[in-house]
Amino acid sequence: MEQLSDEIVGYLLNLIEIPSYKYPEGPNKAMEYINVTLAKEDVNTSLFESGGLKNLVVEVGQGSQRVVINTHLDVVPESEKSRCKGTVKDGKVYGRGSADAKAAAAVMVSLIIKLLKNESILTKKAIFEFVSDEEVSGENGTGALVSKYPADWCIFGEPMDGNRICYGSKAIFSQKLTFHGIPGHGSRPWEGKNAILCAAKFITNLTSQELFDYETLGKEATTVTPSIIRGGTKINQIPELCELKVDVRRPATVSEEEILVAFEKSMKDIDCEILRETTSRVPPVYTDPNSELVQTLVKETEKVVGEKPELYIATGSSDAVFYAPTGVQVVEFGPRGKNWHGPEEYVEIQGLLDWYQIIHNLLTT
Numbered sequence: 001m002e003q004l005s006d007e008i009v010g011y012l013l014n015l016i017e018i019p020s021y022k023y024p025e026g027p028n029k030a031m032e033y034i035n036v037t038l039a040k041e042d043v044n045t046s047l048f049e050s051g052g053l054k055n056l057v058v059e060v061g062q063g064s065q066r067v068v069i070n071t072h073l074d075v076v077p078e079s080e081k082s083r084c085k086g087t088v089k090d091g092k093v094y095g096r097g098s099a100d101a102k103a104a105a106a107v108m109v110s111l112i113i114k115l116l117k118n119e120s121i122l123t124k125k126a127i128f129e130f131v132s133d134e135e136v137s138g139e140n141g142t143g144a145l146v147s148k149y150p151a152d153w154c155i156f157g158e159p160m161d162g163n164r165i166c167y168g169s170k171a172i173f174s175q176k177l178t179f180h181g182i183p184g185h186g187s188r189p190w191e192g193k194n195a196i197l198c199a200a201k202f203i204t205n206l207t208s209q210e211l212f213d214y215e216t217l218g219k220e221a222t223t224v225t226p227s228i229i230r231g232g233t234k235i236n237q238i239p240e241l242c243e244l245k246v247d248v249r250r251p252a253t254v255s256e257e258e259i260l261v262a263f264e265k266s267m268k269d270i271d272c273e274i275l276r277e278t279t280s281r282v283p284p285v286y287t288d289p290n291s292e293l294v295q296t297l298v299k300e301t302e303k304v305v306g307e308k309p310e311l312y313i314a315t316g317s318s319d320a321v322f323y324a325p326t327g328v329q330v331v332e333f334g335p336r337g338k339n340w341h342g343p344e345e346y347v348e349i350q351g352l353l354d355w356y357q358i359i360h361n362l363l364t365t
């Protein structure tokens with residue numbers, strides 16, 4: 001176990017050193033590192049380039065059930081307290097990308113080498129995907145691989161904040177509203193229609209709709225966050241126009257229609273002409289918590305970690321959005337860590353070993 005731990009941590013430290021937030025050379029260099037490391041062990045890899053970015057795939061085993069294990073090598077920019085310089089302390093590996101998502105990459109390298117030496121123990125076909133652009137769009141990474149590598153099960157090695165498995169993520173359904181009032185002199189508000197006041201009333205109406213009451217419904221509810229507002233041009237003029245953008249996140253269980261009904265209700269009795277348009281739409285990801293993939297992972301995790309994992313829906317999305325529409329069972333599930341995208345990002349070394357064992361068990365039983 002100690003040898004395996006040293007091996008995985010070694011790969012991880014080398015990966016963290018590569019500043020893979022500079023596209024395309026950063027992720028490409030990290031991809032080259034994986035390629036060279038695997039080539040030294042006589043592993044056959046397939047390299048795919050899309051939009052100047054490299055992606056790497058390794059297939060192991062022959063089973064009819066196809067399991068994609070995917071991670072990304074790009075990271076968000078380093079900061080003073082999360083540098084592209086790995087350090088080991090108190091059973092944790094620190095550094096930018098240590099958790100998100102070079103942790104899974106380091107474990108995957110060890111797994112590939114181990115499994116290829118004893119390929120006959122695999123009961124499923126494993127497809128290991130390393131991609132370059134999850135933090136920006138995913139289109140030249142997972143987006144470019146999905147049609148080449150169909151799957152039955154799909155595991156995205158995103159870091160987990162504790163003993164958890166993510167079986168879905170919310171959809172994005174962002175809206176823009178334009179309020180048209182009637183201008184007039186600021187000293188005589190009764191003579192015009194104030195577009196800013198119309199927007200203010202709308203915001204109050206919208207955020208008090210039951211559908212968006214996450215305090216009662218929980219964090220898995222649909223959320224509306226007014227995030228950008230622009231209106232008015234002069235201090236002494238009643239504003240004619242006000243533009244409002246609302247970030248909307250819905251779980252797969254709430255439809256776009258239900259959300260639009262709540263928007264319409266919030267627009268009622270507002271004394272301005274209002275135009276509404278959808279500005280951004282990303283589909284939700286949802287795999288039944290009782291599906292075979294989730295239940296197998298729950299069972300294997302409980303065996304390895306000693307406790308049942310918590311199942312949850314993520315508020316943000318990942319590359320899983322590319323595989324979800326193909327009808328696969330898909331989860332986000334990677335090694336345990338904390339503070340990704342923030343200061344003092346780290347992964348637990350025991351989390352790396354547990355994830356190794358769980359994925360190993362999943363592929364061989």
Ligand SMILES: [Zn+2]
Pocket residue numbers: 072100101134158159
């Ligand atoms: Zn990530």
